[in-house]
Amino acid sequence: MPIHVSRVLASLILAGAFSTTTAQSQPMKLADAVALSLQRAPSQLAAEATLRAAEANIAVANARPNPTVSYEHENVMGSGRYAGFGGGERTLSVAVPLELGGKRAARRRVAEAEQHSAGLGIAMTRSDIVQRVTEAFVAAVAARRQLSLAEEALALAQRAAHVAQERVGVGKASPIEAQRADVVRINADVARDKAERSLALAEADLARLTGRALEDSIAAPWFDVTEATPMPRTDVSPLSLMAAEAQAATAAARVAAARSERVPDVTVTAGMRRYGDNSDKAAVLGISVPLPLFNQGTAALARSKAEYDRALADRDAAAQEASQELAHAQVAVADAQAAAQAANGPAMAAAQEVARIARIGYASGKFPQLELIDAERSLAETREAAVDALAAFHLARARLARLQGSNDPIYKD
Template sequence: MHRIIAAVLAAAACASSLQAQTDRTVAPAPVLTLAEALDRAGAASPFQDAAAAGIRTAEAQRRVAGLRPNPSIVGEAENVAGTGIYRGLRSSETTLGLALPLELGGKRAARIAVADAQIGRAGLQAEIARADLRLRATQTYSAAAAAQRRVEVAEDQVGIAAEVLRAARVRVQAGRASPLEEQRADVVRISAEGALERARRSAEAASGNLARLLGMPVGQLDRSWFDSVPSTDMARRTASGTLTAAAARADLDTATAQVRLARSQRDPDLTVSASARRLEQTNDVAAVFGISIPLAVFNNGRAGIAVAEAQREQSDAQRRIALLDVEQDLATAQAEAENAATTARNAAGPALAASTEAARIARIGYREGKFGQLDLLDAERTLLETRTVAIDALAAHHDAQARLERLTAAAPLPKDDQR
């Protein structure tokens, strides 16, 4: 008796061990959340590297703009290789000195102002790149999650079609239905299997796009995030304070600085020189001083100022156009988000529950001979359409929400205004 009990306990322990191993083997893969995907995209994306390189370029241009003109070494030899007393080098006069350009009109300060404006624009461009990357990662994640949900629906439809085919065969074998019902059910099964194959192929492509963006393999995505429909803030959002508005203002500031630079170019620069001249005949040395001023005869700088002012007016007009475009895009994206949310709530809520119950009743009634096959197929088609509409509406809602977040992304405060 004791041996039997011991054997039973050992078998139970062995079964428990095997069950634990099986549980560990079939443990579900970790779910990749949207927050994790966004962090990974920010760390692995080349778009961030491009934006950082743009900032370094602007900072290097700032250093270049602050440099003064280089001096020049001046060397001259006069009264050389002539005739008479100027034959050979007996009467030569050799001059060696240094010439230094002097910038007037605030050209250096104007260049620095342009460079500072470009640095600010580069910083905004880096923020825009981060916001664009967030939008792209969110849209790619949403597309991959929607593709996985479509695969689940397609797999369910294959199972349902197989069940309907079995029921049709039973009815045909019992002589309660025509063989046409079995053929029709087989066609539905074949169509469901083809839809499943297409859904899996689309899901592989969507997951591959997300994996390339994140630089890592992608498994199961967060289904709870995709199925959620958070309430959207109906308050009207404006373009003020957004990245787009800040970028347009930065472009206008750069154009204004270019006007100041063009005006500074009207003041001619001076070049002063100091040299030492040696006279070969007497072996004496004399100092030579010089100054040169360009004459603004053909180009007085007015044309350059006109170009810069026209570009500033163009930049100001483009700023106003950008604000109008953002306001329109905001209104459109918010309406689309609300419409998609309403559709998703209806399709994934009462409509889905009603169509699921109708399909269940139709299956039971068909097996019991109370409903015809056409009634069953119509109920199944309605259920499939409802589930498909729900997935499409959820994908559209998440896409519109992501575009809203991108359009309303706040610009960083200037360094002087940060606390």
């Protein structure tokens, strides 16, 4: 290979590696996580294969029955003039089945209905993946927030323990205060370790779904926003109801196909027969019709009708369930929004002010240590509850979006 070509290839490889590294160094967004998961999710690949099979089944349903070519050599290996094969009669014929009762059109309608169901299956699978990835992404963001809060609480507990030791050393406090502060420090250290394990688990779950290790930060500017952005249209049927309706349509098509199967098919035969060792020929014509003596197709028709009735009942049940779930999900979003706004608003401000006053009072010797510990614990619990409330709000919005027929990420940035 020429030297200049090698240099060009090397430059392209380095540029590609640099661009890949740069892309991976960018903070992961929710839309990125969803896109990565959709590319590698086994359930998505399986749903796409099901759709391809349904599309191929349409071509199968459209195909006509194959004709049959037969060759017969009669009156051979006998005696006299029929000894051997020379005096026998040879017949070459072609038999063509003729489907009656609209069987081919009925098969095609069944295949088209199955194709529609398979398409909805892809949409439902995508919706499930989006929901699962959203839950994992929100859990990872919340776990990072909780770890940050745990580290802040540990640093504060360590400083409080140091101050308590100094106060004991100069005789301003009893050794009990130092022991209490040390207990708080130990508990904060345990909480920090627990938060680290929770974060590692949440990031591992998200990495399994996306196939990308979370070595960099996560971009979630929407996490602190409690104002609900516009949701998908409410006049769109949920995917579960659309799937149930598609199953009912497929069952109806199968009823029509079973009814058409009760009409017997006709096979037409045409050929040419040659007699013995002379040149005499004659045409052979025939027609055959099966006699429906033992199987008239009534059992298959009854079975398809029963399956259709079951599909209708499943559709009605899906409609009731979807309506109930949608109403509950809307209330859940409203409740989660109110809780998140309260936890990150008045409750947080009050807890911060109480902790600030307690620190000042304890430093000046006006407040006992127990009040400081109680105020710090209340602030830590309020911060943790605020993060949990934000996570619950976003998860409730994701569930509502899925029930309203959306299978896209609820946040793009």
